[in-house]
Amino acid sequence: MKKILVLAIVTALVLAGSPAVSQGAQPKAGDRLFDFTLPVPSESADRSYLGLSGWGKTFKIADVKASLVLIEILSMYCPFCQKEAPVVNRLYEAIEKDPAARGRIKIIGIGAGNSAYEVEVFRKRYGVPFPVFPDPDYDIHKKCGEVRTPFFIAVRLLPNGTQEVTYAGLGGFGEVPAFLETLKKQAGR
């Protein structure tokens, strides 16, 4: 009986720690970023924007050439994300026009529950200039606590190779100029 009980507990603990099924908590400022990989984009413009080089098929946020990466968890099917899309595009444009932000702050989107086709529909419909990645099986969505959408996570890439969440927020991020100033401060010097 005791042996079976021990076996049950060990099995449960092993399964709970398995990366394939790990369920994360909703990110908050000060956290280290949860671990995930993304496919290297097929479009050269997207690869160039992210500063990805080499022959790998996947990359991590740490591989992005930036001081700070803003991740938007979105869905093509989410009305709030649709409404917010032009605002996020304006943030991208503001970053690219600001010499202190351009090249240092990058944006990516992750389409929770969206296929590659659905992500492309969203990009085309709203003219999204930054890369958006499909997350068809909700793998990344589960790792960030199954947040509602849109959810924004700003991540500072630290010299020691770790990534610290500097902002985590549900819904719109407010006025573009004010949010850009916040991101610039969080990106550091």
Added chain:
Amino acid sequence: MRSVPAFLIALCIVALGIPAWAQTHSEAYKDNIYVTGELKPVDSVLKVKVGQQAPDFTLPSIAGQKVTLGQYRGKKNVVLSFVPAAWTPVCSDQWPGYNIVKDLFDKHEAVLLGITVDNIPTLYAWTNQMGSLWFPVLSDFYPHGRVAETYGVLRTDGTTERALFVIDKKGVIRYIDVHDINKRPSLETLVRELEKLK
């Protein structure tokens, strides 16, 4: 001793801590989505089949007028999208996706008719959270679920399946997807079916 295997299974499930179903939930609905949990994937028996003439119906829409399937005969292909219930997960993040691809429906000379068994006021309040929808939203509320029952997609709890029917300009059913109620159908699959109508 006999209860140990069950205990082991239960402990593993608790440790895993994941639902078999997953979904997003737009902040547009705030805390107003009623979480159903995982449901029986399909809970009805189809009464129509591909190649058959689609049963005609007339239902009230949230815009005020009545919509008849037959009014599109000879003019437009029709996609019927039954969703189980207003203010529930998955359903709330399905039609807003169709709402941004009107061009794909237009390209294939198709209209979309969204149908639930909810009443008009409920549908009005719910779909208002989705923005301005370009397609008619129809209420199969009274007599309750009569159209859903005719097509064989009325579940035993009075909601409907998450089902898509593609009907061509001759009124013939060309595609049926009675989907797992816990999951959203692929947009790509639907678009491929529309492409076949040429």
